[in-house]
Amino acid sequence: xxxxxxxxxxxxxxxxxxxxxxxxxxxxxxxxxxxxxxxxxxxxxxxxxxxxxxxxxxxxxxxxxxxxxxxxxxxxxxxxxxxxxxxxxxxxxxxxxxxxxxxxxxxxxxxxxxxxx
Amino acid sequence: xxxxxxxxxxxxxxxxxxxxxxxxxxxxxxxxxxxxxxxxxxxxxxxxxxxxxxxxxxxxxxxxxxxxxxxxxxxxxxxxxxxxxxxxxxxxxxxxxxxxxxxxxxxxxxxxxx
Numbered sequence: 001x002x003x004x005x006x007x008x009x010x011x012x013x014x015x016x017x018x019x020x021x022x023x024x025x026x027x028x029x030x031x032x033x034x035x036x037x038x039x040x041x042x043x044x045x046x047x048x049x050x051x052x053x054x055x056x057x058x059x060x061x062x063x064x065x066x067x068x069x070x071x072x073x074x075x076x077x078x079x080x081x082x083x084x085x086x087x088x089x090x091x092x093x094x095x096x097x098x099x100x101x102x103x104x105x106x107x108x109x110x111x112x113x114x115x116x117x
Numbered sequence: 118x119x120x121x122x123x124x125x126x127x128x129x130x131x132x133x134x135x136x137x138x139x140x141x142x143x144x145x146x147x148x149x150x151x152x153x154x155x156x157x158x159x160x161x162x163x164x165x166x167x168x169x170x171x172x173x174x175x176x177x178x179x180x181x182x183x184x185x186x187x188x189x190x191x192x193x194x195x196x197x198x199x200x201x202x203x204x205x206x207x208x209x210x211x212x213x214x215x216x217x218x219x220x221x222x223x224x225x226x227x228x229x230x231x
Contacts, residue, residue, distance in 0.1 A: 033219070040125075040223065041223055041224075042121075042204050042221030042222050042223050042224050043161065043204075043221050044221070045218065045219065045220070048217075055216050056211075056216050056217075056218075091160060091161075104149065104208055104217060104219075105151065105163060105166060106163075106219060107163065108160040108161050108162070109160060110159070110160050111159075111160050113158075
């Protein structure tokens with residue numbers, strides 16, 4: 001399967017614990033995005049990378065959230081000191097990200113569903 | 118006002134009927150648009166891209182009206198398998214360095230009734 005993959009698919013944790021999610025984008029894609037989605041809402045942008053550089057961060061991304069893409073391939077999203085309000089689906093997407101129409105199309109992974117108890 | 122607005126529905130439509138959704142966007146700098154389909158508890162999957170006035174793919178037609186800042190999606194001869202949430206998405210470049218922003222609507226829920 002050459003699509004976007006995410007691990008784990010589900011995570012249950014207790015409030016106050018740290019969690020880390022991983023995303024492996026489509027191999028030739030330069031850009032990688034993280035979104036959060038709660039029930040009844042569309043995905044909300046968190047942050048994105050062009051290769052290893054983090055270009056944009058949403059105000060939704062509090063200082064408890066950090067994302068990395070150290071070698072410009074896979075990315076990790078870490079949430080420290082989780083709160084119940086962090087419970088959501090965390091989606092990763094990737095795109096070619098060239099300055100050519102059509103390459104901005106984002107393809108999503110299956111998501112990591114987080115439940116904070 | 119939200120940057121991308123959709124009627125959340127639900128739309129309950131008999132099989133075989135034609136259904137249309139509208140989506141409005143507030144930022145005139147938005148350059149390209151997408152419709153994604155999302156099944157319950159699954160990831161969004163790209164349905165159509167819209168760059169100029171519209172796009173057609175089989176039973177699906179998307180129209181873009183830049184003057185009125187809305188995008189529509191038309192589904193003809195609807196099938197049971199079309200039941201899903203349809204997300205409208207606007208894309209724009211937000212800096213001279215090529216930083217971009219993709220904004221999703223909340224989605225329109227469609228149920229096709231046998």
